Amino acid sequence: MCGRYVVTKAHEKTKNLVKSTTNVNDDQNFNAHPGQLLPVIKSYSNGKTLEQLKWGIIPSWAKQKDFRPLINARLETIDEKVSFKKLIQSTRCIAVMDGFYEWKRTKENKTPYYFTREDNAPLFVAGIFDKDQFCLITEEANLNIIEIHHRQPVILDSIEIDKYLDLKKPGKEQLLNIKRPNLKFHEISKEVNKPTNNDPALINPIL
Numbered sequence: 001m002c003g004r005y006v007v008t009k010a011h012e013k014t015k016n017l018v019k020s021t022t023n024v025n026d027d028q029n030f031n032a033h034p035g036q037l038l039p040v041i042k043s044y045s046n047g048k049t050l051e052q053l054k055w056g057i058i059p060s061w062a063k064q065k066d067f068r069p070l071i072n073a074r075l076e077t078i079d080e081k082v083s084f085k086k087l088i089q090s091t092r093c094i095a096v097m098d099g100f101y102e103w104k105r106t107k108e109n110k111t112p113y114y115f116t117r118e119d120n121a122p123l124f125v126a127g128i129f130d131k132d133q134f135c136l137i138t139e140e141a142n143l144n145i146i147e148i149h150h151r152q153p154v155i156l157d158s159i160e161i162d163k164y165l166d167l168k169k170p171g172k173e174q175l176l177n178i179k180r181p182n183l184k185f186h187e188i189s190k191e192v193n194k195p196t197n198n199d200p201a202l203i204n205p206i207l
Helices: 010-014 085-090 158-165 171-176
Strands: 005-008 028-032 037-044 047-055 072-074 092-097 099-105 110-117 123-130 133-140 151-153 183-187
Touching (some): 005 092, 010 037, 010 047, 010 092, 037 158, 085 092, 085 123, 085 171, 092 133, 092 158, 099 151, 123 151, 123 158, 158 171
Parallel strands (some): 047 133, 072 133
Antiparallel strands (some): 005 099, 092 123, 099 110, 110 183, 133 151
């Protein structure tokens, strides 16, 4: 699961990837969380655009007022679940990140960690959307990080974005055949646990 991440200067990170931007502030968000409007790349017939969508999909069939928005979709079953199988075929997007947070859980404690690429490049995470809402696609974690958490976002290199957004190609197969980047991580302060905390110091390693 991925439930929190960092995104800064999305315009700068995508200026060579998209044709235009729509209502996206170049903010620095060090504690992006579900329910927020966050930058994603979408593809149109005339080119790619950076837009803001709300993180968390409420399916049209959901009747309960207290239905919890779907923030992650498992790659392994994305073409089977009623909530996701049409979206992976027809409405794909890419979330833009600097890194993401995960928590190592024990019986006594939950310890937060911050994850980035080993090469320090931006993270482009595969997603799907429904109207003005999106969710991230996750998969089994790399061997080097599975000790912290068993899931991670599906991360693409920038050169693979066009392939994934090409609806003529099967989305799940595209993602399964993409080589994953190596990730690094470090322990951070539990200040990140509170979603309203939003400060650059959140990503600093605990020494």
